[in-house]
Structures are given as C-alpha cells and as structure tokens.
Amino acid sequence: MATYSDEAWSSPESDLDVGDFCRVCLIDYNEGEKVKARCKLPIRKTPGGPINKAALRNAAGRIFQMTGVPAEAKRRAAKTLVGYMRSAGITVTSNSLLRLAGMKVNGK
Numbered sequence: 215m216a217t218y219s220d221e222a223w224s225s226p227e228s229d230l231d232v233g234d235f236c237r238v239c240l241i242d243y244n245e246g247e248k249v250k251a252r253c254k255l256p257i258r259k260t261p262g263g264p265i266n267k268a269a270l271r272n273a274a275g276r277i278f279q280m281t282g283v284p285a286e287a288k289r290r291a292a293k294t295l296v297g298y299m300r301s302a303g304i305t306v307t308s309n310s311l312l313r314l315a316g317m318k319v320n321g322k
Contacts, residue, residue: 216265218302223268226259237261240273240291243284254280255291257298270299274311289314 227235227250236242236253238261244252255273257265273295277288292315299306306312309319 216298216301219259219264219266220268221259221266223266223272225256227256230260234261238263240294241280241283241287243287254283255295257295265298265302267302267304270295270302270304274299274306274308277314278310289316293317 226238230238232248232250232253235250235256236244236248238256238258239253240257241254242248242252255269255276257269257273259266273291277292277295280288292311296306296311296315296317312319
C-alpha cells in the first residue's frame with residue numbers, strides 16, 4: 215500500500231540522477247539510454263518514498279499540457295494517477311482526466 219505526504223512540493227529533477235528521477239515519475243517513455251526529458255510527472259521525492267499529494271494535483275493539471283508524449287503513456291499515467299488520487303483521499307473532479315484514464319464519467 216502506498217504512503218502519502220502532505221509536504222510542500224517541488225520537482226526532485228535536479229536532486230536525482232536520471233535513473234532515480236525516471237523511477238519517481240508517472241511517465242517514462244525512454245527507449246534505450248534514459249534521459250530526464252523523457253520522464254514526466256514526478257510524484258515522489260525519492261524512489262520508494264511517499265507519494266506527494268500536491269504532486270498528484272500538479273500532475274492532474276499538467277498531464278494535458280505535455281506534448282510529444284505517446285498517447286498510450288499518457289493513458290497509463292492517467293489511470294495510475296486517478297488510482298493514487300483516490301487512494302490518497304483526493305476527489306477527482308476532472309472528467310477529462312477520467313476519460314483519458316479510460317474510466318467512466320458520471321456513470322456514463
């Protein structure tokens with residue numbers, strides 16, 4: 215079961231090496247050698263650390279602003295994001311996020 219943090223959020227990108235940064239992100243669409251630019255939406259400060267609730271809210275807004283990310287990677291990330299948000303007690307109010315995740319919106 216995931217643990218959650220209410221601490222203030224800032225991206226750990228500059229604090230982590232590329233491998234660890236990609237492990238804390240919802241999206242990693244690297245093929246071959248990893249680069250940070252292909253890892254998006256960090257939700258933890260360190261691999262295995264608690265999931266940050268503010269980072270989840272941030273990711274929910276930013277997922278639609280990302281360009282160049284494969285659609286399937288976004289869909290998987292959205293599904294994981296919605297699951298984490300619900301587990302953390304965060305109400306998912308974005309119908310767009312639910313649709314991206316392939317989930318029912320308002321019983322439809």
